[in-house]
Amino acid sequence: MTITNTDSVGEYEDGPVGTKADPGPVDKKRFLVKLTGVIAGGMFIDGYILGIVGTVIGAITLDLDMSLYWEGLIGASALIGIFVGGPLGGWLADKLGRKPLFAIDLAIFILGSVMQFFVDSAWQLFAVRLLMGIAIGADYSVGWPLLSEFAPRRLRGKLLAYCEVAWYVGFMFAFVSGFLMTTVWSLDWRIVLGSSTVPAVILFLARLGMPESPRWLMNKGRTEDATEIAHAYLEDPSDVVDIANEGTRKGTFGMLFSPAYRRATIFISVFWFCAVAPYFAIATFAASVLEGYGLGDGLVGAIGVNGLALVGVMVSVLLIERVGRRKLTIPQQWVCAVVLLIIGLWSSAPPAVVLICFLVFAFANAMSTALTGVYPGEIFPTEIRGLGTGFATAFSRVGAGLGTFLLPWSMHNLGAGITMLIAAGICVVGAAVSQVLAPETMGRNLSETSAPRVGQPART
Template sequence: MTITNNELVDVDQQSVDKKRFLVKLTGVIAGGMFIDGYILGIIGTVIGAITLDLGMSLYWEGLIGASALIGIFIGGPLGGWLADKLGRKPLFTIDLLIFTVGSVLQFFVDSAWHLFLVRLLMGIAIGADYSVGWPLLAEFSPRRLRGRLMAFSEVAWYLGFMTAFVAGFLMTAVWSLDWRIVLGSSTLPAVILLLARLGMPESPRWLMNKGRTEEATEIAHTYLEDPADVLDTTSEPTRKGTFGMLFSPSYRRATIFISVFWFCVVAPYFAIATFAASVLADYGLGDGLVGALGINGLALAGVVISVILIERIGRRKLTIPQQWVCAAVLAAIGLWTSAPPVLVLIGFLVFAFANAMCTALTGVYPGEIFPTEIRGLGTGFATAFSRVGAGLGTFLLPWSMHNLGAGTTMLIAAGICVVGASVSQVLAPETMGRSLSETSAPHQR
């Protein structure tokens, strides 16, 4: 059989088109993580101004700081259930539209209640995006790059969080803009991302799971880069997912692992990073902004390292040791309350770096260890559970620092890290190099 030059050109063009699609898909999913990090980070730069302007108590300060996280708690499982039931494609656009509306509404808030409700709505949209974006990327990514591409979304999150601190400083300290404008600045990236997501295809695995074989096959051949992944898609069973499957003997270990791991990783980080300036000030580090940027900069470096290493050394080696490091560092800071400020800062920087390395895996595991019929729901449930930790940490940290002291607060954070490390040591699977059918198979847990 002779292959003509035209046929070779067509094959090459198809390969290029598939790579371009994968880059775009990764970009628009990472964009969702960027705006998530942005809205969660930007609140920390103006929370003081909001408190003064609206006359808020410590209670309201913590509640406003946690409002988006509470929304993610609601939106995660709701969006995951809808994504598994109605498809990834429609939710992928709708959640960004809701987020954009909420972002615009921030320009017009005039009370603590209004601000809480608006950011709650934005959090619901972001929670839904977690439950749609990661499953979608897992179902389109080639197995040799799946971990790296999914972990990259965490790079975007930290970039968004860090960008928020820089942008917040410029808009407040340099340009003296009203805090409503600072919060509403998230509208610009949201609109750009919304437009970029238009026209994305449905997941072939979701279509196959729903019995829409012809559509699934066509999309798989058009967009999947690896022929082995195309073949693996055809083995997708047609079955209905239920919430109870998360706690069935086949998947409860996966559910417990990712939920507890994610909870324990984000709870101390969100608390410390959201109020980094005030936390560092309590330890005698006057320039809280520089310290906050340092913490988030090291966190960004940590997650980049994980992206580089994840397909070389596997998931477990990037998940477990780092949590023990975080526990040890926070315990040292909590016990040595009279430590020189520079050592405290170094400790927080080491914590941020190690914490970010394992946080990168929170964007990888959910898409790999749950099967297609509950991939969105499983991701959403774990997202919600993790945001209980993040929300409690953000809400309670101001109270704990004020009433229990910095030392006790850091020891509590260290204890949370120990729980996460212990659970991961026992339950974390190794999924590197395996197909989704293999990583989500019941017998793997």
């Protein structure tokens, strides 16, 4: 099957999208903006639910008389759910299509979000947030592959990284709104947690009517449907041509660890694990961590840490299509290791120095973490793009979950210094693995970036 390099409106009859109607370049741009927005919205609510719990964890602990064990478990519950939902959602997205999962996962999230208003025990709250995490994990495995399969190559990295901006906006917004709801309005913690229902419902309605991925359709042998959608929605004519390179090979879990793709799987999984493990631990409990270092108003410091992280990921969005992926992935991880090492070794450091180190860590960590949303959609082929993204998501959430769960225990039993040294060691591992395995995918077609051993000829 050959797809000609054409984008002429005159070659299509008037009619609804999907019946060979071309909405034209303006509509294509609007579609790309909307698609990016609704995928970024999923990242926003993920950041929101993970951040909002940090603002009320103290109130929850007192109200439900929770132990340190349950405190850590509640903080990690959504992350555990993402561990389950990532691979499951990715497998279903590769098997059934991106489009149906795109709405179903959010419907499940809304159900769990509403249930937060009615919980009255620690185990109930854990179960509800576990369900929400499963839905979020599935959304990762659908959203990023879908966006990578529609985005033009000149903007693909920027748009995928932009979704990480939305995550940090959600995380930051959670701290600000949580501060207002708890301090200014004195709302019950159930209302604070349940506030995630509002953006989720808006996002669900906005996602209705999204098209199926043309690359997924081509991979399933539905050539005519893929061609129609590609001409109707893809902005770059070279991307329309490139979908002809999609094969019809069936994806399997074993492909992730085949000689062709195991380097990609190892790289993105370890890199993502090491990027989020220390950040989630520190950011989720930032207020209490900073107070432990002598900063009286820990919540204000926590907002500053997360705010600077937002700036860091925005810098990566601006630079990614100019300097490439590797330069935004590797050096920043070494910086994170150094500043955490300083905090861990300098036990008598003034509070101002500690705060500056945490701010530098947040900024540098966010710059590299922006790439965790870019690489999965680029380095895995269509037949395992959802599954590969889901597996990497799950592996990363092992790190995030362990960090969030163990940080209260480690701070209490091992002390702040040892805890920060452990975090620094994790950053070193991530930096070293990225130094060896991180590919450069800037400016390449998706069939090239996802070829076996990135940089070699595209698969046939």
